[in-house]
Amino acid sequence: MIYLDNTATSFPKPPEVTRAMMSFMTDVGANPGRSGHRLSAEAARIVFEAREATALLLGVSDSRQVVFAPNATHALNLALKGLLEPGDHVVATSMEHNAVMRPLRQLMEERSVEVTVVESDAAGRCDPGAVAKAVTRRTRLVVVNHASNVVGTLAPLARIKDAIKGALLLVDAAQSAGAVDIHAERDGIDLLAFTGHKSMLGPQGTGGLFIRPGLDLRPLVAGGTGSSSESDSQPRILPDRYESGTLNTPGLAGLGAGSRFLLDHGMEKVRAHGRDLFVRFWDGLRRIEGIELYGPDDPDERLPTIALNVRGMDPAEVGRILDRRFGILVRPGLHCAPLAHQTLGTFPSGSVRFGIGFLSTALQIDEALAALREIAKERAR
C-alpha cells in the first residue's frame, strides 16, 4: 500500500510520535498542572515542551503566544470570531479553505462583516499588489492561505504584510506548518493558525493559533484553566485565556515529538525532500499523455501537493482505481475549497490530489507514475 494522502493527514507518523503518546498513556496520564502532584507536573512538562517546540517551528520566541486548539479550523474560528466586530471589512484570497470561508460567511450574516475576495491566478498565486488594492480604511483583517490544500501554491507572506499597511494579517498555515520554514514574528504575522496532524507529523486532534503579543481576542470557549480559580472571570494571561478545559495531553505529547523530529532533521532538509519528490513526480507526469496538471511548475512556489486529472475521467473513478488496483491512496474531489477549484478551473468536478509527505519515498512516486501511465493509456484506447 502506498499512502499519498499526506495533505489530508500525514501517515505514517515517525515512531517517536507514537512512543511519546504511548508513554503518556502508560506512565503519566495525569491532568497537566491541575493538581500539583508529580504526575500532574510531568503532564504539564509535556504540554510545555510541546508548546516550546511548536513555537520554535513557527518562528515564535515566547511560546505562551502559541495557544493549543483541537485543529486549525478551531484556531481559525477563534481568530475570526474573536477579532471581528460588526461592520469590519475583511480581505481574503480565492484560495481559502472552507475553514476560513464558512466562518466568514457566518460573520457576514451575523455581524454584518463585509468580505472582499481577491482572485489568485490560475496557478493559485496570490498577488500582494492585488491584495493591497482591496484593502480600505475599514479593513481590519487580511486572511491568507499560506499553502493551498488543493495545489500547494505558496503565498508570499512578508510581501503581503508589507502591502496591507495597518490591517492585521491572519495566516492559515494548516498545510505549510512543518513543511516550510515559518517566521511568524519576523514576517510581522499577527495571527497564524496551524494543525498538528499534517506536516507537523503529530496526531489528529491537535493544532493551535499564534497570537501576536498585545493582540486580544474574545475567547471562543470559557471555563476552567487551573489558574485564577477564585474568579469566575476568564483569565487574561496566555495561554490560559484561550485554553479552557483539560487539554488533549496525549495528542500534545505526540505533537511535541513530531515538532522535535522536524527540528532535529532541520526544515531545510524537510523542504529539500519535498522539493525533490515534487520534481520527480511532476517531470514524470508531464510526460504522460492525457494528464492535466494544475499549479505552478516551479518547486519553490509550492508544496509537494499535486492536483491532476486524467482527461475524460471522473476524479472519483481515478481515485477508486488507484486504491483498488494499485493500492495507492489519494484524495479525489473538491477538497473543501470550492473557491480554489473555481480559480484553478477544476470546479465542480474537482481533481485527484497526491499529497507527498516527509516520510514519502522516491520509490512510491515511481509507482504512482507507473499506475497513472497505465490508467491514462487504458483511457486513451
Place this chain on the structure above:
Amino acid sequence: MIVFPSIHDVMAFEKRLKQEEIACDLVPVPRDLSSECGMAIEVSEDDLLSAIRAQREPDNKPTGVFRRTDEGFRPVSL
C-alpha cells in the same frame, strides 16, 4: 516558595533552573499564598537568590516569593 500566575510560567521557570543546575521541587500552592495557579516552585534558602537571578525573561516574573517558617509563610522582599 516561588509563586507564578500560570502553569506555563512555572514550567518556564523550572526549565531555567534546570539549565542553571539549581535544585527545585514542584509543589501544590498553599491556599494562603495564592489561588492563581495550582503549582509553585520550592528551592532551598541557599539557592533562592541565584534562582531569582537565573530568570532573565521579563515576562516570566513570579507573583510572589515566600519563606516557609514555623508560623506559616512569610513574604520575602527581594
